[in-house]
Amino acid sequence: MDIFLQQVVNGLIIGSIYALVALGYTMVYGVMKLINFAHGDLVALSAYIGLMFYTQLIGLGVLPQPLVVVSVFVLTAIVAAAVALLVERVAYRPLRNAPRLSAVVSALGASMMIQNGIMLIWGPNITIFPSDILPAVSWTIYGITITFVQAAMIIITLVLMISLTLFINYTKMGTAIRASAINQDVAKLMGINVNMIIMIIFIVGAVLGSVGGLFIGMYYRGISFNLGWVYGLNAFIAAILGGIGNIPGSMVGGYMLGLFTALIAGYVSSSWAEAFTFILLILILIVRPTGILGERVAEKV
Amino acid sequence: MKNKSFIGYAVLFAFLALFPITNDPRWLTVVTTFCIYSVVALSLDIVLGRAGMFDMGHALFFGMGAYITAIMNVHFGLNILTALPLVIIIPALFAIVLSTPIVHLRGDYLLVATIGMNIVFEQALKNDLLGLTGGPNGIFGLDATVFGFYLDDGITIYYIAFFLLLLTLLLIRNLEKSKVGRALHYVQEDPIAAESLGISTRFYRVFSFALGAALAGLAGFVFSIQYAAVSPEAFNFMTSVIFFAIVLVGGKASIPGILAGTFIMFVLPEIFREFATARYFVFGLAMVVSMVLRPEGMLPAKYGKLPKYVTED
Amino acid sequence: MGLLELKGVTKVFGGVVAMDKLSFKVDEGDIYGIIGPNGAGKTTAFNCITGIYKPEEGEIIWKGENIAGMHPCDIAGKGIVRTFQNIRLFGKMSVAENIISGRHQKSKQTWFQGLFSTPFYKKDEKENWLKVKDIMKLMGLTEYATIPTQSLAYGIQRRVEIGRALATEPELLILDEPAAGLNEKETFELMELIKRIKDSGITILLIEHDMDMVMQLVNKITVINFGKKISEGDPDFIQNDPVVIEAYLGSAEDEEDE
Structure with a gap:
C-alpha cells in the first residue's frame, strides 16, 4: 500500500510536468494544426537557461534566496517566450499555407537545432542542478513522504492551470483563441488578428513549458541536452490521450500518463516504461482515434 | 525532358559502377552506405510519399532486416544467405499486422503511432528481447562467407549495395507505371474519390507499408553485412526522423528527389567532417531552410507521363 | 424488381434526422431525378447509396442484394459509380491519369505483375490506356x-469526372448536380452527353437544381424535403403537384448550393 501511494505521488509530480508541457503542444495544435516538435527542446533549453541565471544571480549575492528563485522563473520564462516567438517566425510562419508535412519537417528541424545547439553550448554530458535551490524540507503524512520541491511543483502547476483555464474561458483574448482554434478564416473575418493569437499561444506555451523545464531540473537534478525529446514525446502523448487541441484534456492526460508511468515503473519495469507508454497510446488511438476526451469529427463530403 | 533524365541516370550509374577504382576505402564505405540509405529512403517514400501515410518509424523495418540477419547468423550459426527470404517476408508481415489497425488514423495520429512502434522496437532491442537481440551493444561478429567469398570485403559489399539500389530503382520505376502505383497516389490525394471508383484505401495503405517494409528489410540485410554487426542506435527514432526528412526535403514520390535528399543528408556531412559534432544542428538548419524555400521539396514529382500510344494518333 | 431500390433508409447526424425513411425505386434504363430544396438531404441519399455514409435504418437493394453499410469501394465494384457536387479529381495528375483511375476494377494486373513488368502487365496496361484514349x-x-x-x-473538369466514372463501365451512374457552375452552352452539351450515356445502356440517377434540365431529361422524379419524400412521379405530374410547388415556393429565397 505504501509503495502504491508513493507511486501515486510520484505520478502526480511527473504528471504535473507532462501536463505543463502538454499544454504547449495542445494550444499550438489547436490553432495551427501543427505538432510543434521544438516545444520539448524549448523545455530542455529552459532548464539550462534557468540554471545559468541561477548561478549568475547567486554569484552576485545581492538578492535573498527566495527572490533569486522567483527571478530565475521570470527571466527563464521571458527567454523561453522569446525563443518560441523566434521559432514561430522563422520556421513556422513561412509554411502556414504549405503542405502539412513540410511544416512537420520544419518543426523537426527547429527541434534538432535547439537540441544540438544546447549540446554545442553546454556539452553532451549531464549537467547537474544544485540541490539547495529550494529548502530541503519534507513532510510525512500517512507514511508518504512529500518534499518541499514536490509540494511546490504540485501547487504551482495547479495554480498555473487554473489561471490558464480562467484566461481561456473568461477573457476576450481567451475567446479569440478559442474562436481561432475552431475556424481561423472566420476568426479573421470577425476582426481577430490571428497572427497575434498565434504569437500569444506560443508565448503562453513557452512560459508553461519553461516552468516545466525548471521543475525537471530542480526535481531530477540531472539534465541533458536530449531531455526535450523524452519529456516532449511523453507530454505529446498526454496531449493526444486527452484529445489534442483540448486544453482540459491535456491536463487530465498529463496526470493520467504520469500515474500510468509511475505505476509501470513501480510494479513492472522501468526499462520498458517507454514501450508501455506507447503501447497504451497506440491501443487508445485504435479504440478512440481522437483521444479519450477528444471530439469526434465527421468529414463533410 | 525524357532524354535529360536518362542522361542523368546514366552518368550516376556509370559513376557508381566505376567508383571503386578510386581505391579510397573511406569513401567506398560512405558511398556503400549512401546506396543502402537511398534504398531505405526510397522504401519509406512508397509509404510516405506515394501513399501519403505519415510513417515516422520506418527505421523499425530497416532494423528488423538487419537483426534477423544477425540473429540467424550469429545465434543460430546459419549461412548469411539463408536469411535472405526472411528479411523480406518478416518485415512485410510485421508491417501488415502493425499497420492494419492504424492506417485509418488522421495524419498526425498515425505519425505518433509509428514513432511509438519505433520506440517499442528500440526498447525491445536494448532489453535483449528473448535473449536474442543482444541488449544495448547489439550483436557483432557476423560471418558473411558464402562459398569461400567474403561478402563484407569493401568492394564486394559495395557492389552488393549498388546492385540493391539498381534493383530498387527498377522496381519503383515499374511501380510508378503500374495500376498499383497510381492507386497509391489516388488514395493519397483523395481517398473518398478513390473509394468511389472501387479502389480500396485500406488495402493500398497496408500494401504500401508491406512493400516499404520488405525493401527496408532487404536494405537492413546488406547493412548488417557491411558492418558485420548491428546495434540499436542505428535503427532508433532519430534515424526514422532523418529518413522522413530526406523524403520531404528531396521531394515526395520523386526518385531523383529522394536520391538528392539522401546525398545532402548523408554524403555532404561526410565532406565537412571537421564539423562532426555540429552535424545534427546543421541537419536541423537544412531541414528548416529547405522547407521554407521549397515546401514541395527540391525536385518535386512530375505527373502526366503517358505511354506513347496514348498521346500519339 | 427494380435495379436499385431504397427501402426506408434513415440517416441521423448527431440527433438530427437528415434522411427520414426514404424509399424509391430506380428501374433499368431510367434517368431518375431527385430534386428538392437546399439541405433537403439529396446528397445524403447519394452518400448512403455509395457507402460513404452508413444509414442507421433501412435497406438499399441493388439487384436483389442489400448493399447498405458496405464499403464504398465494394459498392463501386458492383457497378455503381458517382460524381461529386464539388468535383473530386486527382488535381496534380493529368486528365488521362485521372480517367485511368476508373479502370482500376476492370484492369486485372496484380501488384506483383506490375512490379516485375510481366508480359501480362504490359498487355493489360495497354488495353486499359487504349480504353482511356477512347x-x-x-x-x-x-x-x-x-x-x-x-x-x-x-466545365472541362466536370467532363473529366464523368469520363472517369464512365471508365469504370458502370451499370448505374450517379450524378450529383452535374450542371452546377456550367454555362448555358456547356449545360446543353452535358444534356446531350447524358442522353448518349443512357442510350449506351447505363441507368442514371441524378440530382439537379436546373429544373428545365431535369424536366427534359428524366423519366421519373422523387422530390425530397427535410429528408422525407414528399412526392414521386413523372415530370408532368411533379410540375403540377401542389405539394411540390408549396415546398419550392417556401424556400425560393435560398437557391444556392447546399
Missing part, C-alpha cells in the same frame, strides 16, 4: 490528356 476522344478531352486537372476550367 473515352477521352468521346468526351472531347484528347487535347488535355497530359494537363494536370487542377489547372483546367470548371
Whole structure:
C-alpha cells in the first residue's frame, strides 16, 4: 500500500510536468494544426537557461534566496517566450499555407537545432542542478513522504492551470483563441488578428513549458541536452490521450500518463516504461482515434 | 525532358559502377552506405510519399532486416544467405499486422503511432528481447562467407549495395507505371474519390507499408553485412526522423528527389567532417531552410507521363 | 424488381434526422431525378447509396442484394459509380491519369505483375490506356490528356469526372448536380452527353437544381424535403403537384448550393 501511494505521488509530480508541457503542444495544435516538435527542446533549453541565471544571480549575492528563485522563473520564462516567438517566425510562419508535412519537417528541424545547439553550448554530458535551490524540507503524512520541491511543483502547476483555464474561458483574448482554434478564416473575418493569437499561444506555451523545464531540473537534478525529446514525446502523448487541441484534456492526460508511468515503473519495469507508454497510446488511438476526451469529427463530403 | 533524365541516370550509374577504382576505402564505405540509405529512403517514400501515410518509424523495418540477419547468423550459426527470404517476408508481415489497425488514423495520429512502434522496437532491442537481440551493444561478429567469398570485403559489399539500389530503382520505376502505383497516389490525394471508383484505401495503405517494409528489410540485410554487426542506435527514432526528412526535403514520390535528399543528408556531412559534432544542428538548419524555400521539396514529382500510344494518333 | 431500390433508409447526424425513411425505386434504363430544396438531404441519399455514409435504418437493394453499410469501394465494384457536387479529381495528375483511375476494377494486373513488368502487365496496361484514349476522344478531352486537372476550367473538369466514372463501365451512374457552375452552352452539351450515356445502356440517377434540365431529361422524379419524400412521379405530374410547388415556393429565397 505504501509503495502504491508513493507511486501515486510520484505520478502526480511527473504528471504535473507532462501536463505543463502538454499544454504547449495542445494550444499550438489547436490553432495551427501543427505538432510543434521544438516545444520539448524549448523545455530542455529552459532548464539550462534557468540554471545559468541561477548561478549568475547567486554569484552576485545581492538578492535573498527566495527572490533569486522567483527571478530565475521570470527571466527563464521571458527567454523561453522569446525563443518560441523566434521559432514561430522563422520556421513556422513561412509554411502556414504549405503542405502539412513540410511544416512537420520544419518543426523537426527547429527541434534538432535547439537540441544540438544546447549540446554545442553546454556539452553532451549531464549537467547537474544544485540541490539547495529550494529548502530541503519534507513532510510525512500517512507514511508518504512529500518534499518541499514536490509540494511546490504540485501547487504551482495547479495554480498555473487554473489561471490558464480562467484566461481561456473568461477573457476576450481567451475567446479569440478559442474562436481561432475552431475556424481561423472566420476568426479573421470577425476582426481577430490571428497572427497575434498565434504569437500569444506560443508565448503562453513557452512560459508553461519553461516552468516545466525548471521543475525537471530542480526535481531530477540531472539534465541533458536530449531531455526535450523524452519529456516532449511523453507530454505529446498526454496531449493526444486527452484529445489534442483540448486544453482540459491535456491536463487530465498529463496526470493520467504520469500515474500510468509511475505505476509501470513501480510494479513492472522501468526499462520498458517507454514501450508501455506507447503501447497504451497506440491501443487508445485504435479504440478512440481522437483521444479519450477528444471530439469526434465527421468529414463533410 | 525524357532524354535529360536518362542522361542523368546514366552518368550516376556509370559513376557508381566505376567508383571503386578510386581505391579510397573511406569513401567506398560512405558511398556503400549512401546506396543502402537511398534504398531505405526510397522504401519509406512508397509509404510516405506515394501513399501519403505519415510513417515516422520506418527505421523499425530497416532494423528488423538487419537483426534477423544477425540473429540467424550469429545465434543460430546459419549461412548469411539463408536469411535472405526472411528479411523480406518478416518485415512485410510485421508491417501488415502493425499497420492494419492504424492506417485509418488522421495524419498526425498515425505519425505518433509509428514513432511509438519505433520506440517499442528500440526498447525491445536494448532489453535483449528473448535473449536474442543482444541488449544495448547489439550483436557483432557476423560471418558473411558464402562459398569461400567474403561478402563484407569493401568492394564486394559495395557492389552488393549498388546492385540493391539498381534493383530498387527498377522496381519503383515499374511501380510508378503500374495500376498499383497510381492507386497509391489516388488514395493519397483523395481517398473518398478513390473509394468511389472501387479502389480500396485500406488495402493500398497496408500494401504500401508491406512493400516499404520488405525493401527496408532487404536494405537492413546488406547493412548488417557491411558492418558485420548491428546495434540499436542505428535503427532508433532519430534515424526514422532523418529518413522522413530526406523524403520531404528531396521531394515526395520523386526518385531523383529522394536520391538528392539522401546525398545532402548523408554524403555532404561526410565532406565537412571537421564539423562532426555540429552535424545534427546543421541537419536541423537544412531541414528548416529547405522547407521554407521549397515546401514541395527540391525536385518535386512530375505527373502526366503517358505511354506513347496514348498521346500519339 | 427494380435495379436499385431504397427501402426506408434513415440517416441521423448527431440527433438530427437528415434522411427520414426514404424509399424509391430506380428501374433499368431510367434517368431518375431527385430534386428538392437546399439541405433537403439529396446528397445524403447519394452518400448512403455509395457507402460513404452508413444509414442507421433501412435497406438499399441493388439487384436483389442489400448493399447498405458496405464499403464504398465494394459498392463501386458492383457497378455503381458517382460524381461529386464539388468535383473530386486527382488535381496534380493529368486528365488521362485521372480517367485511368476508373479502370482500376476492370484492369486485372496484380501488384506483383506490375512490379516485375510481366508480359501480362504490359498487355493489360495497354488495353486499359487504349480504353482511356477512347473515352477521352468521346468526351472531347484528347487535347488535355497530359494537363494536370487542377489547372483546367470548371466545365472541362466536370467532363473529366464523368469520363472517369464512365471508365469504370458502370451499370448505374450517379450524378450529383452535374450542371452546377456550367454555362448555358456547356449545360446543353452535358444534356446531350447524358442522353448518349443512357442510350449506351447505363441507368442514371441524378440530382439537379436546373429544373428545365431535369424536366427534359428524366423519366421519373422523387422530390425530397427535410429528408422525407414528399412526392414521386413523372415530370408532368411533379410540375403540377401542389405539394411540390408549396415546398419550392417556401424556400425560393435560398437557391444556392447546399
